[in-house]
Amino acid sequence: AQSVTQPDIHITVSEGASLELRCNYSYGATPYLFWYVQSPGQGLQLLLKYFSGDTLVQGIKGFEAEFKRSQSSFNLRKPSVHWSDAAEYFCAGGNAGNMLTFGGGTRLMVKP
Amino acid sequence: GAVVSQHPSWVICKSGTSVKIECRSLDFQATTMFWYRQFPKQSLMLMATSNEGSKATYEQGVEKDKFLINHASLTLSTLTVTSAHPEDSSFYICSARQDMNTEAFFGQGTRLTVV
Numbered sequence: 001a002q003s004v005t006q007p008d009i010h011i012t013v014s015e016g017a018s019l020e021l022r023c024n025y026s027y028g029a030t031p032y033l034f035w036y037v038q039s040p041g042q043g044l045q046l047l048l049k050y051f052s053g054d055t056l057v058q059g060i061k062g063f064e065a066e067f068k069r070s071q072s073s074f075n076l077r078k079p080s081v082h083w084s085d086a087a088e089y090f091c092a093g094g095n096a097g098n099m100l101t102f103g104g105g106t107r108l109m110v111k112p
Numbered sequence: 113g114a115v116v117s118q119h120p121s122w123v124i125c126k127s128g129t130s131v132k133i134e135c136r137s138l139d140f141q142a143t144t145m146f147w148y149r150q151f152p153k154q155s156l157m158l159m160a161t162s163n164e165g166s167k168a169t170y171e172q173g174v175e176k177d178k179f180l181i182n183h184a185s186l187t188l189s190t191l192t193v194t195s196a197h198p199e200d201s202s203f204y205i206c207s208a209r210q211d212m213n214t215e216a217f218f219g220q221g222t223r224l225t226v227v
Contacts, residue, residue, distance in 0.1 A: 034215075
């Protein structure tokens with residue numbers, strides 16, 4: 001069965017520190033992969049996506065993610081976290097044209 | 113990116129009443145729309161997939177008679193929660209895509225509270 005897993009439910013980092021949010025997928029073929037951010041009570045904002053090609057993907061707000069087929073991973077990174085980055089982050093995967101399967105989400109808290 | 117608008121953003125209704133949520137693609141024609149449900153502090157779960165002009169395909173465990181989905185035009189899909197109960201209180205999010213080869217864009221979500 002297709003699945004997306006985010007192993008970390010909560011992560012706390014200090015402002016200015018680097019960040020890595022983990023995402024693993026299980027699909028028969030390489031899926032389309034996405035990272036979304038959700039602020040409390042809000043909808044989803046797309047940070048970045050991977051369809052094919054370069055495995056290092058740049059997104060908005062200084063985020064990047066690297067697709068690693070050998071590890072079935074698509075981890076999200078940011079070199080220096082800002083207090084405004086505190087939110088819920090969702091990794092999602094899907095095959096072409098199909099609905100997305102979401103990971104359980106990782107809540108990021110940023111310490112001043 | 114493309115814009116998907118949901119209305120209303122939040123709604124409170126009494127038990128036993130029905131609530132309609134609209135999902136509109138503002139600057140593209142959406143052949144397919146997806147409806148998700150998100151319980152507090154949980155992830156998004158797909159409820160159903162609707163293709164314009166066709167009946168929606170519901171995920172296992174989702175009551176199609178309770179969650180009525182209509183996708184009558186290429187820019188509008190509606191989700192009607194019929195005979196709502198407090199356990200239906202949730203955050204409902206739609207997404208829309210133009211075709212099989214394009215990504216889906218999300219609406220801002222609708223928070224439903226049934227009292």
